[in-house]
Amino acid sequence: MNKNRVSQLPFHLMLLPGVALVLVFSYGPMFGIIMSFQQYVPAKGFTGSEWIGLDNFRYVLDMPDTFTVLWNTMFIAMMKIAAGLVFPILIALLLNEVRKNAVKRTIQTLIYLPHFLSWIILGGILIDVLSPSSGIVNHFLGLFGMKPIFFLGSNHWFPFTIVISDLWKEFGFATIVYLAALTSINPVLYEAAIVDGANRWRQTLHVTLPGMAPIIILLLTLSLGNVLNAGFDQIFNLYSPQVYVSGDIIDTMVYRLGLVDAQFGPAAAVGLFKSVVSFVFISVSYVLAYRFANYRIF
Amino acid sequence: MNLSMTTGQKTFNVFNQIFLIALSVLCVLPLIHVLAISLSDKTAAAAGDVVLWPVHFTWQSYTYVLSKPEFMRAFWITIERVALGLLINMFLTILLAYPLSKEVRVFKYRTVYAWYFVLTILFSGGLIPTYMIVNQTHLLDTIWALIIPGAVPVFNVILLLNFFRGLPRELEEAAFVDGAKQWTVLWRLFVPLSMPALATIALFTIVGHWNAWFDGLIYMNKLEHYPLQSYLHTVIIKTDLAMQSARDLDSLSQVSERTSKAAQIFMGALPILIIYPFLQRFFVKGIVLGSVKE
Numbered sequence: 001m002n003k004n005r006v007s008q009l010p011f012h013l014m015l016l017p018g019v020a021l022v023l024v025f026s027y028g029p030m031f032g033i034i035m036s037f038q039q040y041v042p043a044k045g046f047t048g049s050e051w052i053g054l055d056n057f058r059y060v061l062d063m064p065d066t067f068t069v070l071w072n073t074m075f076i077a078m079m080k081i082a083a084g085l086v087f088p089i090l091i092a093l094l095l096n097e098v099r100k101n102a103v104k105r106t107i108q109t110l111i112y113l114p115h116f117l118s119w120i121i122l123g124g125i126l127i128d129v130l131s132p133s134s135g136i137v138n139h140f141l142g143l144f145g146m147k148p149i150f151f152l153g154s155n156h157w158f159p160f161t162i163v164i165s166d167l168w169k170e171f172g173f174a175t176i177v178y179l180a181a182l183t184s185i186n187p188v189l190y191e192a193a194i195v196d197g198a199n200r201w202r203q204t205l206h207v208t209l210p211g212m213a214p215i216i217i218l219l220l221t222l223s224l225g226n227v228l229n230a231g232f233d234q235i236f237n238l239y240s241p242q243v244y245v246s247g248d249i250i251d252t253m254v255y256r257l258g259l260v261d262a263q264f265g266p267a268a269a270v271g272l273f274k275s276v277v278s279f280v281f282i283s284v285s286y287v288l289a290y291r292f293a294n295y296r297i298f
Numbered sequence: 299m300n301l302s303m304t305t306g307q308k309t310f311n312v313f314n315q316i317f318l319i320a321l322s323v324l325c326v327l328p329l330i331h332v333l334a335i336s337l338s339d340k341t342a343a344a345a346g347d348v349v350l351w352p353v354h355f356t357w358q359s360y361t362y363v364l365s366k367p368e369f370m371r372a373f374w375i376t377i378e379r380v381a382l383g384l385l386i387n388m389f390l391t392i393l394l395a396y397p398l399s400k401e402v403r404v405f406k407y408r409t410v411y412a413w414y415f416v417l418t419i420l421f422s423g424g425l426i427p428t429y430m431i432v433n434q435t436h437l438l439d440t441i442w443a444l445i446i447p448g449a450v451p452v453f454n455v456i457l458l459l460n461f462f463r464g465l466p467r468e469l470e471e472a473a474f475v476d477g478a479k480q481w482t483v484l485w486r487l488f489v490p491l492s493m494p495a496l497a498t499i500a501l502f503t504i505v506g507h508w509n510a511w512f513d514g515l516i517y518m519n520k521l522e523h524y525p526l527q528s529y530l531h532t533v534i535i536k537t538d539l540a541m542q543s544a545r546d547l548d549s550l551s552q553v554s555e556r557t558s559k560a561a562q563i564f565m566g567a568l569p570i571l572i573i574y575p576f577l578q579r580f581f582v583k584g585i586v587l588g589s590v591k592e
Contacts, residue, residue, distance in 0.1 A: 015411055022450050030421065275421055
């Protein structure tokens, strides 16, 4: 490499198509954010539309639903983050205790599967399974003399249905990383613990958990970036007007404001708010992850 | 190690296995239930007699779905989308990962480019401005609207560039001594050596394109341009929720549609279920490779 300087041209050429596409479809929309400060009229475009300062933001703040939506978003997202962190760790620990490899592999194959199905497919399944009149779940509850529960239509049940069904889809897949962390713990540590008279429970407490700690901290930190992501794909496919009070989130609100009601300015303003807050959270979580877990993306 | 197993440990193991097996069965049970409904007689399905095994077995709902032109058209659009999307995504991923995997002393502007791409993960213009751009570039109602805006998968690029960095430096240097150019080194050396990583990315890309539905919903104005999952959104999700909220929960039309809806749900999942066994061999490695880099 030191004989003569490597030509930089091929590198630039290789990057060119990607740079161009990202410029148009990722940076282009960032430029489009200016419509959140305009009374945007598509026919007039960015240059012709009237500038109205922060009026779109004020308009959104004055809407009666805004704080409900913000609350719903954070409530659902936080519950998902907590459940999605604790449950997979638990399952990874339990799975680690299974000594028969065939059993272990079968369990893994089954619990990973829902992750790969879309929320359309899973939404369709859930709507059928949870239906108050014909769903199998309510059939089953009926056997115990319980009244049918309208899981997707009641404001009391909706957020929990969302969190639990999300857990059902993703917990298996989330265990992969923890299982990988478990296999990388040095077996010598276990042998030493056994010599010291530690039983399985003590081994878990003093060897396994400390061994997993860096990964747990890393994933906890990185999950910080998701406080405003309650899961558009899932909620959009499962909600209906009757559960807006408990299930409407920022992303679904932007969709309705912008693409259904054609209120481009206010919708873009809400989108900008979410992007900025998310940007701050993601940046902070990346910095923390770098500090405490020495994690870098590349 | 099993010599010193106490009864306590033995009971724990038994209960642990039972619990985990029950949990994993719970993950696939709803899918099996829907499959059973799709293969059952309409009246049996409507009466709620079907649990995990078809009642009065029939292929009726599948022959109905396969004879529906809208369904088949959407199915083919998705296949076209997966093929084109896979080709373009993989090509761009490889092309971007290579220069970005170089060290700064080899490729001077590496860091600048890397931040240029990473910034798009951190910050986005949001739904409405993105829609506007797709509109202004005249992609609406063409299949390219489903492929081009997401053509640069930055996460996959990062995954692949990390893999490239793990390749032995000596191979590359030997190739340069033999007079190879960057382009040759990339396609003749790096790509063949990266098959495990490329396979992981390819399979995730296929799943991603197969499962995508929202872009179809917003970028296509005509139902006949919808890819399969967007089409399924309209026929399964939207109608059903509207129906349920309308209070006439046992309306006849819904009942008779139950088996055909189940069949469409299952058809929409089928390709994933088919490639899943192949996928599974790769992704565990791929995930760990990409996400846990210490």
